[in-house]
Amino acid sequence: MDALAGLLEGPRASGAFVLRIVLDPPWSIRVQDGSPLCLAVMLSGEASIEPDHGEPVRLRPGDVAIVRGPDPYVMSDDAAIAPQVIVHPGQRCVTPDGVDLRERMALGVRTWGSDPDGSVQLLLGVYEEVGAVGQRLLDVLPPLLVVADDTWDSTLIPVLAGEVTRQGPAQSVVLDRLLDLLLISVLRVWFDRPETQAPAWYRAHTHPVAGEALRLFHEAPANHWTLERVAAEVGVSRATLAECFRSAVGTPPMTYLTEWRMALAADLLRQSDATLNVVARQVGYGSGFALSSAFKRVYGVSPQEHRSAVPAR
Numbered sequence: 001m002d003a004l005a006g007l008l009e010g011p012r013a014s015g016a017f018v019l020r021i022v023l024d025p026p027w028s029i030r031v032q033d034g035s036p037l038c039l040a041v042m043l044s045g046e047a048s049i050e051p052d053h054g055e056p057v058r059l060r061p062g063d064v065a066i067v068r069g070p071d072p073y074v075m076s077d078d079a080a081i082a083p084q085v086i087v088h089p090g091q092r093c094v095t096p097d098g099v100d101l102r103e104r105m106a107l108g109v110r111t112w113g114s115d116p117d118g119s120v121q122l123l124l125g126v127y128e129e130v131g132a133v134g135q136r137l138l139d140v141l142p143p144l145l146v147v148a149d150d151t152w153d154s155t156l157i158p159v160l161a162g163e164v165t166r167q168g169p170a171q172s173v174v175l176d177r178l179l180d181l182l183l184i185s186v187l188r189v190w191f192d193r194p195e196t197q198a199p200a201w202y203r204a205h206t207h208p209v210a211g212e213a214l215r216l217f218h219e220a221p222a223n224h225w226t227l228e229r230v231a232a233e234v235g236v237s238r239a240t241l242a243e244c245f246r247s248a249v250g251t252p253p254m255t256y257l258t259e260w261r262m263a264l265a266a267d268l269l270r271q272s273d274a275t276l277n278v279v280a281r282q283v284g285y286g287s288g289f290a291l292s293s294a295f296k297r298v299y300g301v302s303p304q305e306h307r308s309a310v311p312a313r
Contacts, residue, residue, distance in 0.1 A: 016124040017091055018175045020164050022113035024120065026126040028076035030083035031067075033091060036138060037068040037127040039183060040075065041157055045120030048079045051143045059122075062149025062157070062282045064186050068141045077120060091126070109165045123161060125179040132266035145190055152189045201249045209236055210248035217257050221264055222284045228253060257284075262298040265291060269307040276303055 017035075023045075031246050040049065042059040049065055049088070050056035056079040059065055067073055074083060079108070085101060093101040093112075107116045130138060160178045191198040194302050204210040212234045217225070230253060231241040245253040261283040268279045269284075276288030285291040295303050 005179050007245065012216060016176050016179055017124075017128065018110060018160075018164055018179060018261060019091075019124045020111045020161070021122050021124055022107060022116060022118040022120070023077075025077040025114045026079070026081050027085075027114065027120070028074060028081040028083045029085045029087060030072060030074045031087045033087050033126070034070040035089075035126045035128050036069045036130045036245035037183075038065065038069065039125040039179065039186070040065045040124075041123040041125075041160070041182070043121040043157075045118075045122075046077065047120065047122060048074075048076050049144060049146075050074045050076075050079050054143055057144060057146050059146065060149065063146055064154075064157075064182070065144060065146045065169070066141065066183070066186060066190075068138050068143050071143065071232060073144070109167055111165055123157075123164060125160075125175075125182070127179075131270065132263040147189050149187050152185075154182070154185055156275040157186060201256075204245075206247035207244065208250045209234055209241060209244040213241060213245055213253055214249070214256075217253075217260055221257070221261050222282055222301055224284065225254075225257060257296065258294065261285070262295055265295060265303070266299065266306060268302055279303070 020043075024069070040047075040059065042061050042063045042065075044061055046061075047059045048056040049059060049067065051067070051071060057065070076083075083096060083189055085093055085105075086096060093105065095101060105112050105114060107113055108209075127134075153283050156178060160175070160182060163174055163178060168174075190196055191202050201214065204214060213230055216230060218222075223229075227242065231238045234241060242252060245251075245256070249256055251259075265279055265283045268274060268282060272279075274282075276291060280286065280288050280291035283291065285294065292303055295306070299306060300307075
């Protein structure tokens with residue numbers, strides 16, 4: 001597993017909010033639901049996306065946008081139009097005056113809008129939680145990124161468009177996995193652009209030394225890694241490993257491993273009721289006490305405090 005694969009395990013969709021939106025101009029929607037990540041796929045027509053602190057970007061058919069939350073943004077057919085719909089947490093849609101629009105704009109299975117035959121159609125996929133691992137990925141993304149239709153070729157878009165309005169066994173799981181695949185595909189295309197300032201851990205995956213060390217850390221974080229053992233696995237000296245890894249990734253190898261283990265532990269604490277000792281063993285610590293000391297050093301709170309806290313939205 002490379003670094004990108006490991007980090008993409010974090011924002012894996014589970015019961016994600018996936019919707020087909022059908023509209024006729026003029027329209028404007030302000031999204032302030034606090035979600036950490038949203039994918040918008042333009043199927044027909046055009047739209048503008050404008051973050052609260054950024055310039056509007058125009059989407060055309062086949063374009064895919066990734067919006068990093070939780071800051072609000074506006075989607076519209078014209079950036080000059082005042083919002084007509086406000087989206088709140090829980091995907092609650094109201095007018096600017098607070099009138100609920102759930103029933104008025106429902107158009108069928110996972111379909112919402114003003115006109116079932118509208119000229120504007122787009123898919124929206126919302127990740128409502130990403131966890132500590134996913135946050136490491138989101139932290140390197142801009143508030144808004146767009147991959148244009150003419151810069152890549154994805155067969156996933158028509159498949160997702162065809163599945164979104166279907167009903168059937170495990171349909172939500174099908175949509176979750178398709179959304180995950182689309183996210184991975186878009187991010188790979190975006191990271192590989194020459195003009196993109198891809199994070200060091202992504203660029204390092206092709207490095208013969210640092211890339212191999214990253215793979216070991218992500219595939220087996222629970223192993224009792226030492227600098228000497230990692231160096232032996234990679235086939236270099238400890239000094240060469242330390243120098244190459246720091247140069248390629250930006251941090252010493254064991255520091256990176258500690259941060260990765262802590263992110264995994266943070267998600268395990270929130271996603272399960274496993275004891276601290278069990279979580280410790282899963283991320284490479286011999287006891288709950290050892291994990292607790294490291295966790296508090298990295299996050300500033302104890303594992304128990306982290307587990308009982310309400311996730312930020």
